[in-house]
Amino acid sequence: MKLLAVRRLLRIQRVVIRYRLDDLLLELPLPWWLRALSYTLPWRWLPRTALPLSRGERVRLALQDLGPIFIKFGQLLSTRRDLLPVDIADELAKLQDQVPPFDPAHSLALIEEQLGAKVGSVFARFDSQPLASASVAQVHAAQLKSGEEVVVKVIRPGLKPVIRQDLAWLFLLAKLAERISAEARRLHPVEVVSDYEKTIFDELDLLREAANASQLRRNFEGSPLLYVPQVYWDWCRPQVLVMERIYGIQVTDLATLADQRTDMKLLAERGVEIFFTQVFRDSFFHADMHPGNIFVSTRQPWSPQYIAVDCGIIGSLTPEDQDYLARNLIAFFKRDYRKVAQLHIDSGWVPAETKVNDFEAAIRTVCEPIFERPLKDISFGLLLMRLFQTARRFNMEVQPQLVLLQKTLLNIEGLGRQLYPDLDLWSTAQPFLERWMRDRISPKSLLHSLQAQVEQVPHLAHMTRELLERLSQPQPTAPAPTGGEQRHGWLLRLTGAALMVGGASLAATSASLAALSAWPAWIMLGAGLYLVVRR
Structure with a gap:
């Protein structure tokens, strides 16, 4: 692996030199010592002829040559037009679905190997020329023997x-x-x-993508907001995916959307609603929402519906993460910066000794400028930089489990800027979050939570009864306990203490829902107390 890594580093260096990316870097306002260091690079001593490529083409081709990880980085950057010059952003947008395809003969061979059958025996028609090509796979149009129009996705070799x-x-x-x-x-x-x-690596398993697509389709079954194509499971394999072919307008094709008189304001608002529905209602969100994966249906332009493809990357949050995010966002919307600061401290994201007043003032300084302003007037690049400075000052820790969510938020912002720059993201999201918080404490939700906890009572009761029966067995008396017996007694007491702590924690959690849901907690408390006080 070390030899391969060294070879890869040399490959990266050759690409940087080939496309003169060091020239682009030196155009930036760099520190003097870094600019001086550039003169020690050997390839800069040689004569250099002008490249017949624009700087955007050079960046795109370099990322393209370096492979899928770099291509995905370029896809993310392409949605941040507030951070990049227009010429570079336009070129990087081509990485979303215009990556050069690989040899169609490899596609046919791989499909037949995976399906264990000739292409002609499975499909009535198969287009050897790819319909689209991306960083990890390429897609071919086809028709099943039963008549359905489908697309066949194949993983790139090597x-x-x-x-x-x-x-x-x-x-x-x-x-x-x-x-x-x-x-x-x-x-x-x-x-x-x-x-x-x-x-x-999960994205390289197309069976996982097929399962994700099926789940997402089920979550939005019959919804006017989002349509997910049907998966044909009989013909899906780890490196081959067959699913329904969709016909729509790419979300960044603003001219075609305008020609069919699409309600752009509603389209942008529905995009925000889809995102928050996936994150908070389902805890199952499409985490690769670059424009190449999002289309708009042509059926009802006055009530536009999104179409999502490529579900290889899916994110999810724990109930604790959902609750934390919702409470923080609502506090942001209400400009309750003290609550935001306290939530960060309570969650352990910043040290417990952090002064709430100081942290509150810092958050207010960062967030206050973003409210009551249209999206086009908000500099999220500046906002992120200010938040980073605040995080460094208060030792705030980045939570790795939210990396996918942060990436998806960046994509949503980039799409929102292109669709409807006057969209107020915050006022669109606030009603949804408040409704979600109300639903969490509705009678239906409380009953569902109570049912889930009551279902655990027989299992906990059985475990507790077995434990008590085992511990109540008469033990032979001895003139004095041995060292092993003393250790056994201490172990039982420690177990009892752990049960009491767990029971108290469960009781505290259940108290906000319903009194009956505390039954498992009382059982744990009783068993723990017995172990602690028994002789």
């Missing part, structure tokens, strides 16, 4: 070795950063790279 090499360097850089920088340790770079490693 991806895993390249991805492993890139990840090896990312891990090395992350570990080095954690070792030499306290600021980097606060950001948990190794955990972030580990999460990304899992995400990208």
Whole structure:
């Protein structure tokens, strides 16, 4: 792996030199010592002829040559037109679905290998020329023998070795950063790279993507907001996915959307509603929402419906994460910065000794400018920079489990800017979050929570009864306890104390729902008390 990593580093260096990316870097306002260091680079001593490529083309082609990890980075950047020059953003947008395809013969061979049958025996028609090509896979149009129009997605060959090499360097850089920088340790770079490693390898398993698509389709069955194509499971394999072909307008094709008189304001608002529905109602959100994966139905332009494809990357949140995010966002909307500061401290995101007043003032300084302003007038780049400075000042820790959510938020912001720049993201999201919080404490939700806890009572009661019966068995008396018996007694007392602590925690959690839901807590408390006080 070390040899492969060194070879990969040399490959990255060759691409940087080939496309003169160091020239683009030196155009930035760099520190003098870094600019001086550039003169020590050997390739800058040689004569250099002008490239017949624009700077945007050079960046796009470099990321494209470096493979899927770099291509996905370019896809993310392409949605941040507030951070990039227009020419570079336009070129990076081509990485969303215009990556050069691989040889169609490889596609046919892989499909037949995976399906265990000839393409002609499975499909009535199969288009060898790809319909679209992206960083991880490419798509071919086809028709099943039963007549359904479908698309066939095929994984690119030879991806895993390249991805492993890139990840090896990312891990090395992350570990080095954690070792030499306290600021980097606060950001948990190794955990972030580990999460990304899992995400990208999951994306190489098309059966996982098929399962994600089926779940997302079920979550929005019959919804006017979002349509997810049907998966044809009989023809899905780890490296081949067959699903319904959809016909829609790419979400960034603003001219065509305008020609059919699409309600752009409603379209933008529904995009926000879809995101918050996925995150808070379902805890199952499409985490790769770059424009190449999002289309708009042509059926009802006055009531536009989104179409989502490529569900290879899906995020989810725990109930605790959902509750924390919702309470923080609502506090933000209400400009209750003290509550925001207190929530951060209570959750452990900042040290417990942090002064609430100081943290509140810092958050107010960062967040106050964003309210009551249209999206086009909000500089999220500046906001993120200010928040980073605040995090560094108060030692706020980045939570790796929210990395996918943060990435998706960036994509949503980029799409919102293109669709309807005057959209007020905050006023659109606030009613949804308040409704979600009310639903959490509705009678129906309380009964559902009570039912879930009551279902655990027989199991807990059985475990408690077995434990009490085992402990109540008469023990032979001895003139004096041995050291082993003393240790056994202490172990039982420690077990009892743990049960009491767990029972108290469960009781505290259940108290906000319903009195009857505290039954398991009282059983744990009783068993723990018995173990502590028994002789």
